[in-house]
Amino acid sequence: MVNTDVYSADKMREILTAYLEKKAFRKTIERYTILECICCMPGHFDVETLRKYVTENHFRVSLAAVYNTIELLMDAGLVVRHQFSSRTVQYELKCAALTHHHVICSYCGSVSEVKTEKVKIATDCKIPKFTPEYYSLYIYGMCSKCKFREKIQL
Amino acid sequence: MVNTDVYSADKMREILTAYLEKKAFRKTIERYTILECICCMPGHFDVETLRKYVTENHFRVSLAAVYNTIELLMDAGLVVRHQFSSRTVQYELKCAALTHHHVICSYCGSVSEVKTEKVKIATDCKIPKFTPEYYSLYIYGMCSKCKFREKIQL
DNA sequence: TTTACTGCAAATATTTTGCAATATC
DNA sequence: GATATTGCAAAATATTTGCAGTAAA
Numbered sequence: 001m002v003n004t005d006v007y008s009a010d011k012m013r014e015i016l017t018a019y020l021e022k023k024a025f026r027k028t029i030e031r032y033t034i035l036e037c038i039c040c041m042p043g044h045f046d047v048e049t050l051r052k053y054v055t056e057n058h059f060r061v062s063l064a065a066v067y068n069t070i071e072l073l074m075d076a077g078l079v080v081r082h083q084f085s086s087r088t089v090q091y092e093l094k095c096a097a098l099t100h101h102h103v104i105c106s107y108c109g110s111v112s113e114v115k116t117e118k119v120k121i122a123t124d125c126k127i128p129k130f131t132p133e134y135y136s137l138y139i140y141g142m143c144s145k146c147k148f149r150e151k152i153q154l
Numbered sequence: 155m156v157n158t159d160v161y162s163a164d165k166m167r168e169i170l171t172a173y174l175e176k177k178a179f180r181k182t183i184e185r186y187t188i189l190e191c192i193c194c195m196p197g198h199f200d201v202e203t204l205r206k207y208v209t210e211n212h213f214r215v216s217l218a219a220v221y222n223t224i225e226l227l228m229d230a231g232l233v234v235r236h237q238f239s240s241r242t243v244q245y246e247l248k249c250a251a252l253t254h255h256h257v258i259c260s261y262c263g264s265v266s267e268v269k270t271e272k273v274k275i276a277t278d279c280k281i282p283k284f285t286p287e288y289y290s291l292y293i294y295g296m297c298s299k300c301k302f303r304e305k306i307q308l
Numbered sequence: 309t310t311t312a313c314t315g316c317a318a319a320t321a322t323t324t325t326g327c328a329a330t331a332t333c
Numbered sequence: 334g335a336t337a338t339t340g341c342a343a344a345a346t347a348t349t350t351g352c353a354g355t356a357a358a
Contacts, residue, residue: 026332026337047322062340067323083237089322103284112284120276121291127268129298130257136292137275144283180312180357201347216315221348243347 007095009039012078019076033058034069035078044082044090044111080136085109094134101136105143114139161249163193166232173230187212188223189232198236198244198265234290239263248288255290259297268293 007015016035020027037054038045045053051066070091073079080097082090084104100113121135142150161169170189174181191208192199199207205220224245227233234251236244238258254267275289296304 024333028332028338030339060340064324064341065339068338081237083235083243089237103281103286105284106287114277114279114281118277118279120274120278122274122276123268123272124274125268125272127257127293130259130266130293130295131301132257132293132295133260134294136294138290138292139281139284139286140288140290141284141286147285178358182313182357184314214315218316218349219314222313 006093006099009036012039012093012095015078016073016076025072030061030065031069031072034061034066035073038073038079038091038093043096044092046088046090050091077133080134082136084111084138097136098134101139103139103141105146106140107142107146110143110145112143160247160253163190166193166247166249169232170227170230179226184215184219185223185226188215188220189227192227192233192245192247197250198246200242200244204245231287234288236290238265238292251290252288255293257293257295259300260294261296261300264297264299266297 012035013032016031017027019025020031034050034054037050037057040057041050041053047063047066047070050070051061051063054061054066070079074081074091078094079091080094082092082097082102084090084102098116100115101119103112103114104110119137121137123132166189167186170185171181173179174185188204188208191204191211194211195204195207201217201220201224204224205215205217208215208220224233228235228245232248233245234248236246236251236256238244238256252270254269255273257266257268258264273291275291277286
């Protein structure tokens with residue numbers, strides 16, 4: 001059973017600390033600040049938006065540090081990556097991502113969400129030689145706007 | 155109910171033709187050749203590999219045409235995009251993708267597959283204002299190799 | 309004949325890397 | 334004090350675009 005609670009910023013800081021200690025990585029201000037900022041950002045974000053947010057609200061960080069840190073936070077299990085369309089890579093707090101799946105309109109590219117409880121994923125067989133930790137489901141289709149647009153053009 | 159048959163190359167050519175006619179796009183040799191080549195390629199492929207394959211086996215196509223055509227084939231519902239890791243965008247025939255979900259090791263990045271029938275996805279509620287057409291499920295976790303590696307290091 | 313599509317090369321966007329400076333351990 | 338991590342800028346990579354030429358309708 002996967003835990004779908006949204007963690008507090010405190011809890012996440014603890015997880016990051018435990019991860020850094022286990023891996024013997026350094027506890028830099030940048031790493032904690034970037035995590036802090038991610039916790040403050042609502043929903044999805046991209047690298048540029050995150051960097052702007054950090055820089056404006058706290059202090060200057062280099063692009064390299066942002067990329068490094070996101071990679072590290074993904075490895076620590078705190079952040080996940082999404083690629084909804086070819087252009088933009090987006091990220092999201094993993095504990096937030098666990099609460100919903102993504103619903104993507106193939107026609108206009110709009111992204112919405114559906115609560116995890118409303119979708120059941122059941123693996124009949126255990127996957128051989130694999131221990132699942134996280135399911136990421138993307139539901140593609142046509143949103144009502146595009147459906148309407150299609151209708152009136154016929 | 156989603157059709158999970160793997161189409162023949164003929165069937166796909168027909169689908170492409172119907173799509174091009176409906177949209178009043180032109181039937182260029184490049185479009186048919188690229189689709190043909192995709193049908194010959196086993197499993198996933200990236201833009202560069204596809205282009206190399208087309209060029210080596212048939213005739214020279216520009217990168218721009220490859221990008222254009224992949225975009226078009228995705229719109230036609232013949233091809234889907236995957237992004238398993240940050241580096242590589244991969245594509246796959248949609249009718250092939252429908253037969254399996256992707257199982258990705260978060261630690262070493264290896265990608266394997268699990269048959270669609272072995273995983274049940276059930277939406278309890280209809281998704282409001284949305285018509286689903288295609289489900290894409292990524293199962294992240296730890297493969298046996300990484301599990302073993304982790305074990306012997308403890 | 310018209311113009312959508314291609315090829316080519318340049319432009320843009322995104323991500324990574326090398327190296328010196330800095331901060332953590 | 335040793336060195337992992339940062340900042341910066343340059344390099345590498347991936348994708349898009351402008352324009353002239355070609356070919357589909």
